[in-house]
Amino acid sequence: MTRVNVMQPWLGEEEAAALADVIASGWVAQGPRVAAFEQAFAESQQASYAVATSNCTTALHLALVVAGIGPGDDVVVPSFSFIATANAPTYVGARPVFADVDGTTGNLTAGTVEQALTSRTRAVIAVDQGGVPVDIGALRALCDPRGIVVVEDAACAAGSTYRGRPVGVEAEIAAWSFHPRKILTTGEGGMLTTSRADWADRARKLREHAMSASAAARHQSVLAPPEQYDEIGFNYRMTDLQAAVGLVQLARLPEAVARRRExxxxxAKEIGEIYGLRAVADPSWGTSNFQSFWVEVGHGYPVDREGLMAALAAAEISARRGIMAAHRQPAYADRDTGGVALHVTEWLTDATLILPLFHQMSESEQARVIDVLRDPRSVL
Structure with missing residues (x-):
């Protein structure tokens, strides 16, 4: 029986041709295609500025740096997220303070964030978990009057919408991922978008060791100008090889999202008829790209989450456990992370799993998954 994967990148001949063009040009490092990708991504997301990075984690790091977050500051983050969300504040010397999430969306809410605020809170990182848009307007209504920056971790959310517009628009600054698990992939890669020109300019310098003259500008000059380093920077650059793939992928994004929503x-139709299972869904304020399609295994279902994963595996279907709880990981278990109760986070982490969903998925492959969901004991 052919294995059904949990995710497959949608890549083809157009990406291969774009890579060949870059190789033939002789310019493969950060250059003209990175600039073109930044402009195209900013336009597609209705962002004022976009800065390409090596991955989303480095984009989150830069977002906190340009926002002025550092030692002595607290940053509220969800524990219910990939660990990079908590790592970014740690990189700048701040303390990640874990807040609980909403049981339906898996996202922070104004209520859960308010419970985690301290006198030292300077920022909140709000995740669009699995592509489900966070209610960024409610968070900003809470945080803006307090002088707290809301950073949107839109790693999973390219193609999702918030109140009829692309996610990320309502945040002063947002970070994006182009990892192979994401709908828009460049292999590895990320993007920072912001409404502030000063933050974008500083992020561009910091990603290239804080050089006064960019590498592209120096290489385009016959007599390169001398460079100067005014502060400690980083090597967080994207390559033109990655950007060329990103441009092709970006053009396909609407089609990819439409297929995933289909x-x-x-x-959702089938799971809605199975007692004990609940599928992730669009919130009232937006639409998800369904980067991850997760299901909650509740009381009354014939098996628990681990049993359902075993049943799917027995049928050669690959699933994944639900989003991790970062506060349980050894890296944070012994740290002071605020001490807020995280009951919903722990329940969702223990009771959810991610089902296969990818652009090329056939009706027969999806039917195989649904058959196991209907009767998991038949394959155990």
């Missing part, structure tokens, strides 16, 4: 609707 598959998600088919899952």
């Amino acid at each position: 598959l998600a609707a088919a899952y």
Whole structure:
């Protein structure tokens, strides 16, 4: 029986041709295609400025640096997220303070964030978990009057919407991922978008060791100008090879999201008829790209989450456990992270799993998954 993967990148001949063009040009490092990708991504997301980076984690790091977050500051983050969300504040010497999430969306809310605020809170990192848009307007209504910066971790959310517009628009600064698990992939890679020109300019310098003259500008000059380093920077650059793939992927994004929403609707219809299972869904304020389609295994279902994963594996179907709880990881278990109760986070981490969903998924492959969901004991 052919294995059904949890995710497959949608890549083809157009990406291969774009890579060949870059190689033939002789310019493969950060250069003209990175600039073109930044402009195209900013336009597609209705962002004022976009700065390409090596990955989303480095984009989050830069976002906190340009926002002035540092030692002695607290940053509220969800524990219910990939660990990079908590790591970014740690990189700048701040303390990540874990807040709980909403049980339906898996996202921070104004209420859960307010419970985690301290006198030292300077920023909040709000995640669009699995592509489900966070209610960024409610968070900013809470944080803006307090002088707290809201950073949107839109790693999973390219193609999702918030109140009819692309996610990220309502945040002063946002970070994006182009990892192979994401709908828009460049292999590795990330992006920082912001409404502030000063933050964008500083992020561009910091990603290149804080050089006064960019590498592209120096290489385009016959007599390169001398460079100067005014502060400690980083090597967080994207390559033109990655950007060339990103430009192709960006053009396909609407089609990719439409296909994923079609598959998600088919899952939701069937799961809605299975007692004990609940599928992730659009919130009232936006639409998800369904980067991850997760299901909550509740009381009354014939098996628990681990049992359902075993049943899917027995049918050669790859699933993944739900989003991790960062506060349980050894890296943070012994740290002071605020001490807020995280009951919803722990329940969702223990009771959810991510089902296969990818652009090329066939009706028969999805039917195999649904058959196991209906009767997991039949394959155990």
